[in-house]
Amino acid sequence: MKKSLCLMLLALSVPISALGGSLLTRSKQGQSLLAQESQKPLHHIVLFDLKESTSAKDKAKIVTAGETLLSEIPGVVDVQLGDKARENREVHIKNYDLALYIEFESNADLDVYSPHEKHQEFIKIVSPMLEEDGVKVIDFYGG
Numbered sequence: 001m002k003k004s005l006c007l008m009l010l011a012l013s014v015p016i017s018a019l020g021g022s023l024l025t026r027s028k029q030g031q032s033l034l035a036q037e038s039q040k041p042l043h044h045i046v047l048f049d050l051k052e053s054t055s056a057k058d059k060a061k062i063v064t065a066g067e068t069l070l071s072e073i074p075g076v077v078d079v080q081l082g083d084k085a086r087e088n089r090e091v092h093i094k095n096y097d098l099a100l101y102i103e104f105e106s107n108a109d110l111d112v113y114s115p116h117e118k119h120q121e122f123i124k125i126v127s128p129m130l131e132e133d134g135v136k137v138i139d140f141y142g143g
Contacts, residue, residue: 039106039107040106040141040142040143041077041103041104041105041106041141041142041143042103042104042105042106042107042109042110042139042140042141043101043102043103043104043139043140043141043142044100044101044102044103044104044110044113044137044138044139045099045100045101045137045138045139046099046100046102046135046136046137046138047093047095047096047098047099047100047135047136047137047138048062048096048097048098048099048100048126048130048134048135049095049096049097049130049131049133049134049135049136050097050098050129050130050131050134051129051130051131051134054097054129058129059083059097059098061125062081062098062125062126062129063081063082063098065121065122065125065126066079066081066100066122066126067079067080067081069118069119069121069122070100070102070113070118070119070122072118073112073113073116073118073119074109074112074116075104075105075106075108075109075110075112075113076102076103076104076109076113077103077104077105078101078102078103079100079101079102080100080101080102081098081099081100081101082098082099083097083098083099084096084097084098084099093136096136107141110139
């Protein structure tokens with residue numbers, strides 16, 4: 001017991017600066033990996049839960065407006081918008097009606113997209129047809 005306690009105290013007495021090099025290297029590596037990730041394409045998924053009263057015509061209007069308006073924003077590579085395809089498996093997310101997929105050239109392009117007038121115009125079209133808390137967003141890096 002005394003030997004274990006002595007070893008623990010000895011370990012604690014090692015100057016922090018002796019460990020700092022490896023900790024700093026790990027931190028820099030993490031920052032470097034993050035910087036590399038931010039240069040990869042960003043994939044943006046939005047799930048829309050529409051009000052029951054939303055008609056098929058209104059849904060079609062959302063799809064057309066989304067594909068047209070959002071594809072005009074700088075940095076947008078691809079836009080796909082459509083109905084939920086499946087929900088028959090337990091792992092499927094069930095509380096949405098439409099899904100939007102956008103590929104951006106990089107993470108920085110999402111910062112241009114969010115306040116862009118075409119995006120704001122799309123929000124004005126879709127917002128009245130959404131349930132409360134009817135939007136869920138997923139952003140991830142990919143190749």
